[in-house]
Amino acid sequence: MKPTIREVAKMAGVSISTVSRVMNAPDTVVESKRSRVIEAIEALKYQPNAFARGLIYKKSFTLGLLIPDIENMYFAGVIRGVQDACIKLGYSLMICNTDRDKERTLSYIDTFHEKQVDGVVFASDILYPEYYEKLVGCRIPFVLVSSHSDEYEVASVEVDDEKAAYDAVKFLIELGHREIGMIGFNHDNSVSGPPRVAGFVRALTESGLERNAGKIKYANHRFEQAYQASHDLFTAYPELTAVFCVADEFAMGTISYLKDRNILVPGQVSVIGFDNLRMSGMFIPKLTTIAQPIYQLGYRSAEKLHELLTDGTVSVMKEKLEHKLIIRESSREK
Amino acid sequence: MKPTIREVAKMAGVSISTVSRVMNAPDTVVESKRSRVIEAIEALKYQPNAFARGLIYKKSFTLGLLIPDIENMYFAGVIRGVQDACIKLGYSLMICNTDRDKERTLSYIDTFHEKQVDGVVFASDILYPEYYEKLVGCRIPFVLVSSHSDEYEVASVEVDDEKAAYDAVKFLIELGHREIGMIGFNHDNSVSGPPRVAGFVRALTESGLERNAGKIKYANHRFEQAYQASHDLFTAYPELTAVFCVADEFAMGTISYLKDRNILVPGQVSVIGFDNLRMSGMFIPKLTTIAQPIYQLGYRSAEKLHELLTDGTVSVMKEKLEHKLIIRESSREK
DNA sequence: TTTAACTTAGAAAAGCTTTTCAAAGCGATT
DNA sequence: AATCGCTTTGAAAAGCTTTTCTAAGTTAAA
Missing domain, CATH: 3.40.50.2300 (Response regulator)
Structure with a gap:
């Protein structure tokens, strides 16, 4: 079995207390013994037992x-x-x-x-x-x-979800887009769902674009769901020229859907994501997104x-x- | 602090051995006490200390x-x-x-x-x-x-790396491709590097395409490296119409590079990946690949x-x- | 009624480390 | 020379659980 402090002590010819001290307060033991102990520890590949320590430290x-x-x-x-x-x-x-x-x-x-x-x-x-x-x-x-x-x-x-969403949508507006939709997280199993629609709505309202505030479809964390949600979004609101997606994975789903419908991104529709996954720079097209640290x-x-x-x-x-x-x-x- | 077996025993009015038995061999303790102990355990949210158990079980x-x-x-x-x-x-x-x-x-x-x-x-x-x-x-x-x-x-x-690589390249050959290159793992920090080039070479040789056997560039596990390797591969061998990539991430890097060079995938060049990441079905175009389980x-x-x-x-x-x-x-x- | 065989429960040991306490050793001071 | 104080070391306890051993109590059989 694994060697214990006892065996180290025996090999070094000292008591177990001394071995323990070598490991936890080396300067309280005299040089000659200390080096003998260290040798023994290395020879045996001794490693103190975490269970025993845990019992003592309660950590x-x-x-x-x-x-x-x-x-x-x-x-x-x-x-x-x-x-x-x-x-x-x-x-x-x-x-x-x-x-x-x-x-x-x-x-x-x-x-x-x-x-x-x-x-x-x-x-x-x-x-x-x-x-x-x-x-x-x-x-x-x-x-x-x-x-x-x-x-x-x-x-x-x-991250400040409301503000981040606001910034994303604001960016789309500054780009000149007026018909903007959103793919959001379902509210009932996400914490960032509500603040991100709040940010979406605030940016819209601020620019007199309230009419878009309801153009939201929800998805459940995954690509496939976002693909489906995009389908629902664009059949309900074919006029959209920009979409705010609350996750890069959603943006990928949306772009995939658009691609399958032969709608060009960013030629006809702009898509902005959220997260800045490592993948976002690898996707085609590379994703414009709100980077989280x-x-x-x-x-x-x-x-x-x-x-x-x-x-x-x-x-x-x-x-x-x-x-x-x-x-x-x-x-x-x- | 967290309750110990001792406090459970006291609350139930039994010895600690009995409590332990309730947890590890319930049928050796009489019903009346057992239920008192179980009550106490639940009341205190008692959870045996893993350190003490580890010390005994040595596991x-x-x-x-x-x-x-x-x-x-x-x-x-x-x-x-x-x-x-x-x-x-x-x-x-x-x-x-x-x-x-x-x-x-x-x-x-x-x-x-x-x-x-x-x-x-x-x-x-x-x-x-x-x-x-x-x-x-x-x-x-x-x-x-x-x-x-x-x-x-x-x-x-x-997975059988050699066979898998062979199958990938064989597929490309059956598709009619004759000028085939490969983006592989660096041999010095990967274990699947060598067998996959072996499979590549075997498939080529079997079809009399040995002349391609050297058309390999290596990358280091990441997208960006694969992008660079593709650049090297296609400047050295512009005749290529198909590339075998030993990882889906490499395939994405390759396709990105080709896209930036306005080379159509799969229109002009076919790319096959390896792994079948969840991402592979999300990429544009969706990746043909060797799926690992x-x-x-x-x-x-x-x-x-x-x-x-x-x-x-x-x-x-x-x-x-x-x-x-x-x-x-x-x-x-x- | 007494003994044998079980069932049930408690005391104590073991598992390994750290830390406290006491003792021993030693130099220095008076 | 004796005492004080410091350094260094070992013995022992504590931390929590499981398990073994022993004892007590119960049931059944003779």
Whole structure:
């Protein structure tokens, strides 16, 4: 089996206390013994047992990350950010893909509880009361990323969805478009759904384009759904010359649909996305989009969780990171 | 703090042994006490401490997963597969993104060792001797997915790369193409690089097209690199009417390049990819490709690891899963 | 009625580390 | 020479659970 501190002690001819001290407070043990101990540790490839340490410290130095859909490219970036922050801060990371399934999410929280993760970052999904109750019931500190809660007092880091949507639509208007539609997230399973239509409506209203405010179809996070939604949108409103899509994946779905209908993008219709996935620059045409600082979102959320864990509180509760308009090839002046 | 078995025992008015028995062998404790204990457990939301259990069982019921590049869409699928298998088999999963960095990979193995993961699945990367030595030095059982080792006796599950590449090129030939090039993986940091050029060459040779065997440029896993490689390929061999790309991301890079050069795909040049990413059906044009059973690859690798952990050995050492040709829009008869 | 065989429950040990406490050793000060 | 104070080390306890062992209590059989 794996060597224990006992065997290291025996090999070095000292007590286990001394071995422990060599690892945790090296300068309290005299040089001669210290080097003998270090030799023994290396010879045996000794690695202290995390279970025993966990028992003492009551900490696992592990964080949990709950992801709604790992096949959504958006999350690859936030995972990288969270993981890099974890490395910097000395945590391990346990990533779980919930598929937006309530039961599964709850069961992962149980696992986190059992494994004694120090905290969890909860990504992009709605914080349902069940989740909240369970998390606080298990006394697990947590933060939200790309999400927030109106009901509860929970730390979060995200983008200003309303403003970002506003900027996207404003851009389309400045390009000269007057007939503008939108493909949005279903409100009942997304947190950014409502603020993004709010931004859409505000930009429209501000320019006297209220008549477009209802030209919205909703989809459920996936390409195929957005394809279908575009179909519904364009059969209902064939006059549209621009579409605001609340996700790059939706923009791709919309463009695919338009392509199949032989409608040119951006020749006849301009499409703007949201997220700036790595894929957006690879698509044909390259997507004009609102860039979220995806990696930073993940990174900051882990830092914030760390702050919560060490200080017991967090300096800014609802943190907003900056979005940015990226102009590429899927949009054009009207 | 979190409640312990002691507090449950006190609340139920029994000894801690009884509580433990209720959880692990319920029928050895009399109904009246059992129900009192269950009540107490629920009232306190008691969850046994995984550290204490780990100390006893010498198992963490946690697996580690080493991923080279989490932003590569290929891995989203294998992660899902591994994770679903883990749920079925009762393991938790610790996913680590190595960025193909040796030091980082080694350091993750240390973490796995310290956290006492029961085993690790190692994805898609070359099993360098350092990795192998460290893993066996730490006595951590492991399996390879989308990879294999010629040097060492390690269980693996992957696709038959040579055959798959052969099938791809054969398909191009049957379409009537005679001038065929390839965008491959750099041999020095990929395991599937060499077998895929072998398949390319075999298909060519079989049809008397050896003259094409050298028309290969190499790229390093990413779109941008494939774009550049396509540039090199087509300036060196402008006669090409078809390209075999060893990854869908490469195919997208190639098509992007061709598009920028106003070369029609599939009108003038046919492109076939490899992987069948979820994205491949979303791209314009939709990619003809060799589908890997990505999810199953992940799923099987976790099952295999489980087999290794429970039986101490594995029934089939080098397992191959079936690939499949998917014909979509990026290829056309010559 | 007594003994044998079970059933049920508690005490205690084991698993590995860190940390506290006490003791030993040593130099220096009075 | 004796005491003080500091450094260095080891013994032991604590952290939480599972499991073994033992004891007590119950039922059935002789």
